[in-house]
Amino acid sequence: MERRLLIIEDSKEDYAAILRALDCRADEVQISHSTDGDGALETLTDLATAGKIGKLPQIIVLDLNLPGTGGRDILVELKRDALLKIIPVVVLTTSTNPRDIADCYRNGVNGYCVKGGDRTTFVETMQAFKRFWLQAALLPNRADER
Numbered sequence: 001m002e003r004r005l006l007i008i009e010d011s012k013e014d015y016a017a018i019l020r021a022l023d024c025r026a027d028e029v030q031i032s033h034s035t036d037g038d039g040a041l042e043t044l045t046d047l048a049t050a051g052k053i054g055k056l057p058q059i060i061v062l063d064l065n066l067p068g069t070g071g072r073d074i075l076v077e078l079k080r081d082a083l084l085k086i087i088p089v090v091v092l093t094t095s096t097n098p099r100d101i102a103d104c105y106r107n108g109v110n111g112y113c114v115k116g117g118d119r120t121t122f123v124e125t126m127q128a129f130k131r132f133w134l135q136a137a138l139l140p141n142r143a144d145e146r
Helices: 012-022 037-049 071-080 098-106 119-136
Strands: 003-008 029-034 059-062 089-093 111-114
Touching: 003 037, 012 029, 012 119, 029 037, 037 071, 059 071, 059 119, 071 089, 071 098, 089 119, 098 111, 111 119
Parallel strands: 003 029, 003 059, 059 089, 089 111
Antiparallel strands: none
């Protein structure tokens, strides 16, 4: 079963590291990428309002520190929107600040992971993400709601 994943990450290096660590086949996961919060929100809102809900991602990986609209604000907007709030969001950030963690969970995040540390720890984190969110978890398929 193919999954639709949106990665909202401004760093080209971090995005490339995420892809390498996930090591997904094209028939497993359809990966979209946005480098800024404003563009991601615009695309998601446009798809939702145009009735193209089957093209929406089934899960979003969100960096908190983005140019323009930051990840914290994106999370709030996603969880406020009736059509988008069903999409699970997992934060992947360098912040270990307890306030950031609490604020994200208070605002409806489904998971919070840290991308810092050594390469082995990062790969293990991304592989755990892959096993749960991209293989084990049942995700909403908005195309089935019609």
